[in-house]
Amino acid sequence: MAHCVKVNVNECLDPRLNTCQQTCQNSVGSYSCGCYKGFAYNASTNTCDDINECARQIDRCTSVCINTLGNYRCSCTPGYVLNRDGYTCDVTSVCTNSSLCQYQCINVNGNETCFCPKGQALNSDLRTCRDVDLCSSSSCSDLCSETPDNTSVICSCPPGKSLAANGIICQSKHNRNSRLASFTERLVTDVDIQGDPKV
Numbered sequence: 001m002a003h004c005v006k007v008n009v010n011e012c013l014d015p016r017l018n019t020c021q022q023t024c025q026n027s028v029g030s031y032s033c034g035c036y037k038g039f040a041y042n043a044s045t046n047t048c049d050d051i052n053e054c055a056r057q058i059d060r061c062t063s064v065c066i067n068t069l070g071n072y073r074c075s076c077t078p079g080y081v082l083n084r085d086g087y088t089c090d091v092t093s094v095c096t097n098s099s100l101c102q103y104q105c106i107n108v109n110g111n112e113t114c115f116c117p118k119g120q121a122l123n124s125d126l127r128t129c130r131d132v133d134l135c136s137s138s139s140c141s142d143l144c145s146e147t148p149d150n151t152s153v154i155c156s157c158p159p160g161k162s163l164a165a166n167g168i169i170c171q172s173k174h175n176r177n178s179r180l181a182s183f184t185e186r187l188v189t190d191v192d193i194q195g196d197p198k199v
């Protein structure tokens with residue numbers, strides 16, 4: 001009569017003895033398969049399927065959720081940066097899209113906004129800048145030119161006129177001189193009258 005000895009083989013210790021994809025739980029006379037955290041065991045295929053935390057809405061992301069194999073990660077919409085907790089987002093002062101603007105990009109309350117240097121204006125594409133003709137809106141009465149750095153205007157006057165102290169109005173040198181001349185003349189006349197000896 002032969003002895004039947006029941007030997008407990010640990011199938012989990014040898015990959016050739018089990019068909020588990022991820023984890024293996026030994027039991028007397030058998031074994032069972034399991035999965036790592038982030039995976040769900042699929043009994044029909046004996047595989048471990050990724051759990052899509054984003055789709056199942058079991059993620060902790062406050063903004064954008066990106067599913068990964070066995071896990072997920074959080075991201076933020078443009079203008080926001082992920083906090084160190086890995087879940088929440090805060091407004092950032094810098095723009096995430098550095099190629100967005102022709103010149104400068106500043107994050108204004110989460111909106112990445114393009115700015116132009118002084119003397120230039122933003123085009124309707126909200127990205128590029130155009131030179132602004134500062135003279136077209138200047139107060140110069142006669143001649144106008146832009147400073148080399150394109151940031152302000154300089155008024156000037158044609159020959160025969162001179163720039164008033166306000167720096168924007170040209171006045172005729174001739175008128176000024178003739179008024180001065182007539183004033184001097186009147187002054188001289190007054191002196192003559194007063195000085196006229198009454199004999």
Ligand SMILES: [Ca+2]
Pocket residue numbers: 038050051052053067068069070071072
């Ligand atoms: Ca996942």
